[in-house]
Amino acid sequence: MAPDLTDTHAHLDYLPPEELQEVLGRAREAGVSKIITIGTGVDSSRRAIEIAESELGVFAAVGIHPHDAATATEDDWRVLAELAVSDRVVAVGETGLDYFYNHSSKESQRGALERHLDLAAAAGLPVIIHCRDAYADLEEILKRRRPEQAVLHCFSGGPHEAETFLNLGLYLSFSGIVTFGNAASVRAAAAIVPWDRLLVETDSPYLTPAPHRGAQNEPAYVALVAAKVAEVKEAIVEKAVKAATDNADRLFRI
Ligand SMILES: [Zn+2]
Ligand SMILES: [Zn+2]
DSSP states (O other): OOOOEEEEEEOGGGSOHHHHHHHHHHHHHTTEEEEEEEOSSHHHHHHHHHHHHHSTTEEEEEOOOGGGGGGOOHHHHHHHHHHTTSTTEEEEEEEEEETTTOSSOHHHHHHHHHHHHHHHHHHTOOEEEEEESOHHHHHHHHHHHOOSSEEEOSOOOOHHHHHHHHHTTOEEEEOGGGGSTTOHHHHHHHHHSOGGGEEEOOOBTSOOOTTSBTBOOOGGGHHHHHHHHHHHTTOOHHHHHHHHHHHHHHHHTO
16 A cells, blocks of 8 residues: 655755755655645745645745744745745744754744744644744743644654643644654654644654665655654554544645
């Protein structure tokens, strides 16, 4: 049986056009029928929409990465609001908090996250949230704002963080990290995520899953993420694939 996978988080706009076609070809061969390509800024979001408009099974999300929260201009926010209502846009993001790199001040990251939440509510779209070393602040903002539909992407916390954000109604999206040798706590989180809140992604070109670490990541490898999640949940691969695909269809209406 050919799997029917969805990679809910890839950065296809980082690829040169010739490489994009090869990557999409390998994804189709691996049974990845849908990919959401994620904007990280205004230009990146525009390019994401362009790819989604020209490639079957590709959808776009538009946002400004927390790394660039401090330098986003009022003009950027205006353009982002326009892009959010494009036909092929299925989510707002990525947004969130990254206190590991702190490329932007914490305050500007929190402000940008709130603006994305406003934008998502206005456009009636789910929000894609990135979080690194910032769980307490993220919890505070989400408790107050209660976004209707949101996913914590590239989940890298443990069971405690999983519980917190599941209780706030979020979906959790697992990436290649779940295959890493040192990621026992992420696997423990995957084990407790209910089937109806599970998503899978590559976050390609980053975070290549085992056994391809060292090579560039691409959507085809989302199959390895689904297989690992199935393994930790002691289920057959088909069950994990079906759950993750059904959830992506429902959340993103794709
Ligand atoms: Zn991210
Ligand atoms: Zn990303």
